[in-house]
Structure formats: structure tokens, C-alpha cells
Amino acid sequence: MTKMDDKNTQGVKLEYSNEPDVSENxxxxxxxxxxxxxxxxxxxxxNILWMTDNYAKHGPGYEETSQITIPLIxxxxxxxxxxxxxxxxxxxxxxxxxxAEVFTPSWICNSQNNLIDNAWFGRDGVFNTELxxxxxxxxxNISFPEGKAWKDYIxxxxxxxxxxxxPYLVSRYDTTTGQMLAIEDRIGLLDRKLRIVNENAGSEExxxxxxxxxxxxxxxxxxxxxxxxxxxENIVLSYIDYFKSRFGKSPAxxxxxxxxxxxxxxxxxxxxxxxxxxxxxxxxxxxxEGLFETTTATISCEGCSxxxxxxxxxxxCRIKDWQSNKTVKAxxxxxxxxx
Ligand SMILES: C[S@@+](CC[C@H](N)C(=O)[O-])C[C@H]1O[C@@H](n2cnc3c(N)ncnc32)[C@H](O)[C@@H]1O
Numbered sequence: 462m463t464k465m466d467d468k469n470t471q472g473v474k475l476e477y478s479n480e481p482d483v484s485e486n487x488x489x490x491x492x493x494x495x496x497x498x499x500x501x502x503x504x505x506x507x508n509i510l511w512m513t514d515n516y517a518k519h520g521p522g523y524e525e526t527s528q529i530t531i532p533l534i535x536x537x538x539x540x541x542x543x544x545x546x547x548x549x550x551x552x553x554x555x556x557x558x559x560x561a562e563v564f565t566p567s568w569i570c571n572s573q574n575n576l577i578d579n580a581w582f583g584r585d586g587v588f589n590t591e592l593x594x595x596x597x598x599x600x601x602n603i604s605f606p607e608g609k610a611w612k613d614y615i616x617x618x619x620x621x622x623x624x625x626x627x628p629y630l631v632s633r634y635d636t637t638t639g640q641m642l643a644i645e646d647r648i649g650l651l652d653r654k655l656r657i658v659n660e661n662a663g664s665e666e667x668x669x670x671x672x673x674x675x676x677x678x679x680x681x682x683x684x685x686x687x688x689x690x691x692x693x694e695n696i697v698l699s700y701i702d703y704f705k706s707r708f709g710k711s712p713a714x715x716x717x718x719x720x721x722x723x724x725x726x727x728x729x730x731x732x733x734x735x736x737x738x739x740x741x742x743x744x745x746x747x748x749x750e751g752l753f754e755t756t757t758a759t760i761s762c763e764g765c766s767x768x769x770x771x772x773x774x775x776x777x778c779r780i781k782d783w784q785s786n787k788t789v790k791a792x793x794x795x796x797x798x799x800x
Contacts, residue, residue: 472711475701479641481634482547483694486539489531492714498721499693500529502730503788504738504779509730512739513559513685515552516541526740529686542687544626546639560685562625564636568594570629571648578653581617582606588653589646598646602660611661615675616784619650623733624681627692631699644706651679651696655703665708669716676700676723677783682731682791684739693724723783729791731778735764736792741775770795 475491477483488496500508508528516523519541522533534542545553545564556562571589578587583606589596605611621629628636631649635642642648647656654675662668676696683689700720704712712720732739742762749756764773770792778791 470713470715473701473714473717474711475698475717477698481544481636481639481641483698484539485531485534485542486536488694489535492717494718495697495714495721496531496535498718498725499690499697500531501725502738503726503781504729504776509686509689510739511686512730513556513687515555515687529690534690542690544634544639544691545636545688546634556685562685562688564625565628566594566637567628567632567635567640567642567648568596570632571596574629574648574650574653577619577650581609581614588656589648596646596648600645603657611657612671614657615654615671616678618678618680621650621681624683624692624728625685625688627681627683627695627728630679630681630692631695633695633699633702644702647699649699651675651699654679655699659703659707668707672700672703673719673723674783676720677727680727680780682729682733682778684730684732686730689728689730693721693728696724696728697721726781729778729780731791732775735773735775736770736790736795737773737775737777742773743775745774 473491473495475495476487485496488499502509508530510528511523511525514525517525519533519538522530532538545556545562548556553562568591572591575586575588575591579585586599587603589598605614619630621627624630626636627649629649630651632642632647632652634640655672658668658671658675662671679696681692683692697717697720701712701717704710704716711717730738735742742765744762745760747758747760749758762772762774763769764771764775779788780791780794781788
């Protein structure tokens with residue numbers, strides 16, 4: 462084993478306090494690769510884009526269509542990206558007007574996630590009992606209906622559309638109040654899968670194997686790059702929380718990178734109305750070199766002009782089906798290509 466390998470199998474030393482925001486400096490300090498993985502766009506093989514004009518005031522590199530790079534969000538810029546709850550009122554208002562950014566309280570996320578589980582389990586109140594704008598967690602181990610096993614639950618694919626900071630997937634904090642939630646009371650779709658892994662996996666090896674599958678089967682997409690990064694961070698931090706709570710130590714750097722890599726595929730940047738990288742549709746100039754004269758014409762995107770989801774000239778987003786280990790165009794989800 463090389464010296465590098467030794468380092469990678471050590472527990473990740475990611476320092477974060479019990480509050481919604483985690484500084485990008487602390488991610489960078491924990492591991493050089495981790496933050497770069499979290500910024501990757503697996504479709505373009507570049508970094509994710511800001512896709513909001515909120516940051517343009519910070520100068521070059523912060524324009525709406527620029528990539529988010531490590532120097533722009535670390536060092537003295539470490540506080541640049543903040544969760545919505547920590548943004549100024551003016552920023553919040555601008556984002557409501559610009560991108561209809563209004564986040565959902567945890568009790569509503571819980572109630573809607575419960576509907577999915579009610580249908581899957583064929584009974585109500587599996588994970589918790591709903592109260593008025595809150596819930597009480599059911600403490601006993603969860604039993605499975607006939608014909609369904611705990612591993613089926615882990616493999617069942619779940620998606621949060623227009624995920625923002627992904628409160629339906631992971632609920633470290635209530636995105637509308639900033640209130641932190643104890644692990645045992647979390648209600649996200651991935652939280653539920655990790656609870657099931659906790660209750661059923663015997664060895665550390667089995668826990669790791671199935672917790673990876675839990676993350677692999679959890680998806681979300683979002684337009685704005687800052688929220689997208691926070692959503693990915695929330696996935697990784699939640700994973701670390703569960704690992705620490707189960708084993709009393711941090712996951713290895715290698716494992717943490719693997720989770721970040723999955724999050725960089727599964728939580729992707731997309732215009733959900735077109736299934737392409739936001740703002741990637743464009744006008745094309747067609748040059749016709751005739752016998753006597755050369756003419757040029759400008760053609761707009763057919764998908765945009767005819768509102769045809771399959772005819773965009775922008776970059777169609779690709780996502781991964783981890784069970785078959787194949788990538789597919791996200792637009793193919795419409796014809797049920799993944800399951
Ligand atoms: C109402 S918020 C919901 C966020 C989160 N799902 C929640 O419930 O708290 C809507 C989100 O959709 C995103 N959004 C707006 N237009 C979009 C589009 N065309 N494609 C993808 N995301 C979009 C916004 O950036 C915003 O984060």
C-alpha cells in the first residue's frame with residue numbers, strides 16, 4: 462500500500478458544526494478532491510454553473526453562465542455560498558421572483574414522503590406518525606410487507622424534481638427555519654433508506670455496501686448552481702452523520718469521495734422543462750455556399766420554438782443507472798428507461 466493509499470483509508474476529517482451551513486473551506490481542508498468532485502458536472506465534464514445572477518456583483522467568474530470553481534468559493538470567499546435560510550431577505554426575494562425559489566417546511570416534506578411509503582408498504586405511518594405540522598418518529602424496527610424485502614426498499618429509485626437544497630431527500634435541517642433535525646427524526650427519502658440499512662445490515666461491510674446503493678438510488682435535479690452544490694453537500698454530510706452515528710468514527714476518505722461522486726451524478730444541473738443543461742439551447746448560423754453567392758441564416762432551437770422536448774439543440778443531461786452501470790439521457794426518463 463502506498464503512502465497515498467494510507468491517507469485515503471483514514472477517516473475524513475470534515476469539520477462542521479450543528480447548523481445548516483458548512484463552509485467550503487472546511488470541505489477543502491478535509492480533502493483536496495472532495496470539493497472538486499462536488500463541483501463536477503457529469504454531463505459536460507466541466508464544473509457546474511452558477512445559473513443565477515445573484516453573485517455577479519462579486520466580479521469576474523461569478524457571471525450567471527460561468528463555472529463555479531474552488532477559488533471562487535473558498536479562502537476569503539468561503540462565505541459566498543450560503544443556504545437560503547442564511548441569505549439576505551433581498552436575495553431571498555430576488556430568487557423567489559427569478560426562479561420561484563420557495564422551500565418546503567420539513568413537516569410537509571415528511572407528509573408527502575409518507576404518501577410514497579404508504580403506497581410502497583401498503584400501510585400508513587411506517588416511519589412516523591404525523592401531528593399538526595410535526596411528527597413523532599416510530600421507534601420500533603420497520604417490518605416489510607409480504608413479497609418485499611429491505612433490499613428492495615433500498616434499490617427503489619426516488620427523485621426530487623427541482624430539488625433546491627434537497628429537503629425531500631435529506632433533512633439535516635428544515636430549509637424554511639434552519640432548525641437542525643436529530644438523525645433519528647429525519648424524514649428525507651435518503652434518510653429513510655439509511656435508517657433501513659441501519660436496522661438490517663449486520664456488519665460494517667454490509668452497511669457500507671447497502672448505504673452506497675441507497676445513495677445510488679436517490680436522485681434530484683436543480684437549475685441554480687449554488688443550491689445544487691448545497692444539495693450535494695447535504696447528501697455527503699448526511700452520509701457522514703449516519704456513518705458516525707452507527708460506527709462512532711468518520712467514513713474513510715475514499716468512501717466519502719465515492720459518495721460525493723455518486724452525488725455529483727445523481728444531483729444534477731438541469732432545466733427540468735427541457736431536460737438540457739440550463740441555457741444551453743442556442744441559435745445556430747447556417748452558411749450556404751451557393752454557386753454565385755454565399756448566404757447565411759440564423760436558426761433558432763427547434764425544441765424551444767416548437768416546444769418539443771426531444772428537439773432541443775442544447776446539451777441533453779446524462780444520468781447514471783447504477784444497477785446497469787449505464788448512462789442515459791435524463792429525457793429518456795419520460796419513456797421509463799430507468800425502471
Ligand atoms: C419552489 S422551489 C422548491 C425547492 C425544493 N424542492 C423544496 O421543496 O424546498 C423550486 C426550485 O426549482 C428551481 N427551478 C426553477 N425553474 C427550474 C427549471 N426550469 N428546472 C429546474 N429547476 C428549476 C429553483 O431554482 C428552485 O430551487
